Amino acid sequence: MPLIAPAPLGSSTWLLQLRTFAIVGQLITILFARLLTPTSLPIGALLVLVIFTAITNGAYGWWLSRAERNREESVGESAMDPAAGPSSGWASPIADSEARLLSEFKSEMPLRLAFVLMAMDLITLTAMLYLTGGADNPFSLFYFVNIAIAGVILTAPLTWTLTALAMLGYVALLIDSRPVAGLTIQPAETPDWLIATLDLRDCGLLFAFVTCATVLAYFVTRISRQLRLREQDLRRSQSERADAMRLEGLTTLAAGAAHELASPLSAIDVACRELTRHLEDIPKPKSVDEDLSLIDGQLLMCRQILSRMRAASGDTAAQRWNRTTLGDLIDTALEGIRDPHRVEIIESDDDASWEDQPMWLPEEAVAQAIRNLIHNGLDASDPSESVAVELLVDGDEARMQVRDQGQGMSDEVLDRAGDPFFTTKEPGRGIGLGLFLTRNVITRLGGTLKFDSTPGMGTVATVRLPLPKE
Secondary structure (H helix, E strand, O other), X not given: OOOOOOOOOOOHHHHHHHHHHHHHHHHXXXXXXXXXXXXXXXXXXXXXXXXXXXXXXXXXXXXXHHHHHHHHHHHHHHHHOOOOOOOOOOOOOOOXXXXXXXXXXXXXXXXXXXXXXXXXXXXXXXXXXXXOOHHHXXXXXXXXXXXXXXXXXXXXXXXXXXXXXXXXXXXXXXXXXXXXXXXXXXXXXXXXXXXXXOOXXXXXXXXXXXXXXXXXXXXXXXXXXXXXXXXXXXXXXXHHHHHHHHHHHHHHHHHHHHHHHHHHHHHHHHHHHHHHHHXXXXXXXXXXXXXXXXXXXXXXXXXXXXXXXXXXXXXXXXXXXXXXXXXXXXXXXXXXXXXXXXXXXXXXXXXXXXXXXXXEEOHHHHHHHHHHHHHHHHHHOOOOXXXXXXXXXXXXXXXXXXXXXXXXXXXXXXXXXXXXXXXXXXXXXXXXXXXXXHHHHHHHOOOEEEEEEXXXXXXXXXXXXXXXXX
């Protein structure tokens, strides 16, 4: 088991452990030089620098423990009092304490604090080397250790800043330092064409140091960035897999419900039609005919709902590909709208022939996706306001825009619109799968779904679908 655990990228605890080991190593080195070698060193000044590092590390550890305690308290409070977001026709922020707390804990504050501490460590290292022979001290190689650590836990701009600071410190050591007997090499005569305070050897050391520091910083930051991207991809794939497993359970339930309800609904349909036929020639109140017509209409709606459930659950029969037109696709989508009088179809003046545009796609699944967008727009708008659906054939793609007159979405909600199980509709009005399924259907066809929204000014959902090549 390693003394120091592998570094989670951006980890503050890892830096705390490294600084602790550095302090112990510095004390051991000073003690070794004092007791086992004849080298005369300014032990007092060196110990002051080590104590300064220890004090800053202790303060850093206290800050980390306090931040961790605050995080745990926030998690506890969120678990005891789950928040529910405001009602909206679209997605809106619900209680997501883990994501919020993770974002706060990995904010820029720990990163900047780590940068300040590492800059202080570089200055402290330069001071120690100044007192113990300067660039001739073999421990000047520890500049590269600091640069490598910075490349792992800091961002590239901060790493390059520390690299420049290390180069500046090394130049200062080449120019001036306190010599140590048996360690410092006496400078030779300086040629006129070199820097006044540096001889040929110093210039070579400076060039080697700058080259090594640059190459090291470049490759470490590149590798660190690739590891960070790979870690993000892994977390994203794990999250998608968890969502897919939950969705699979729900779609299995939907498919089973659709299958089990089909038989009793068919029996009700047959009984309703037989009853209507038997009562044709019998005097009866007008309300009886109205009730039978209502039952027949509700049965038709149930059949449409079952068809949509099969499409959402992945039923291949419900997702059959067929040739249709853009006009027929919109008509199919409007068949299941609960308030069709509130939906306004806008035809573009530039292209009035969009209705006859041929398309090749799973009509019912795409119609359901458009229907979801229209329903969300209706939910977001006041009952007296309408939802505009604008259609246009733009080159090799069909574009549909669903524009509501609601309150719009904030940037936070806009980023999460379409995530599975994300909704703040009132309980019972949605489970956050409508936009997720809509986006899946559209993206599988090679299309795109984009939301543009301004708080207080409504939302525009734009669907782009590729047209079949002739």
